[in-house]
Amino acid sequence: MKYIFRCPFCNEVIMLGVDICPYCSHAINIESSIASSVLLRKVTEACAEANNLKLGTTLAIVFTLINTFLLYNHSVSSMMVTAQAIPFFGLVSVIKWNRNYSKLKTEDNDYLMAKIAMKKVLITWLVAIVIQALSLLLFFSTRTILKPN
Numbered sequence: 565m566k567y568i569f570r571c572p573f574c575n576e577v578i579m580l581g582v583d584i585c586p587y588c589s590h591a592i593n594i595e596s597s598i599a600s601s602v603l604l605r606k607v608t609e610a611c612a613e614a615n616n617l618k619l620g621t622t623l624a625i626v627f628t629l630i631n632t633f634l635l636y637n638h639s640v641s642s643m644m645v646t647a648q649a650i651p652f653f654g655l656v657s658v659i660k661w662n663r664n665y666s667k668l669k670t671e672d673n674d675y676l677m678a679k680i681a682m683k684k685v686l687i688t689w690l691v692a693i694v695i696q697a698l699s700l701l702l703f704f705s706t707r708t709i710l711k712p713n
């Protein structure tokens with residue numbers, strides 16, 4: 565990956581190592597350009613990862629629908645038992661994203677959108693977990709009632 569950063573004067577993306585911006589001809593401070601390059605890299609990483617995690621919203625909804633339906637019908641397979649961990653991993657991945665990237669100091673629009681998207685995904689997973697817990701509760705309570713028969 566090339567080391568790039570945004571010129572603090574004209575906001576164009578330039579290669580690290582130049583001492584004069586090729587676009588606006590302002591003098592570039594090497595130290596601040598390195599810091600800016602590291603930040604830009606983190607912001608790019610944050611946006612790419614957020615794009616993957618955004619699929620979590622769809623996954624959470626599909627999981628909740630299928631899981632609730634199967635538990636309600638008492639059809640349990642070993643695959644379904646394993647699948648109970650999905651919301652947990654979904655939640656952990658969003659929390660990890662927040663820990664790594666939520667405090668970047670940038671006005672980058674994609675990044676700000678990514679932050680909003682991660683909040684939505686977090687809420688979706690939390691709702692999914694609550695519904696999952698209720699479905700499991702219902703599943704086990706009706707199961708013990710049925711057992712004596």
Ligand SMILES: [Zn+2]
Pocket residue numbers: 571572573574575576585586587588589590
């Ligand atoms: Zn410039």
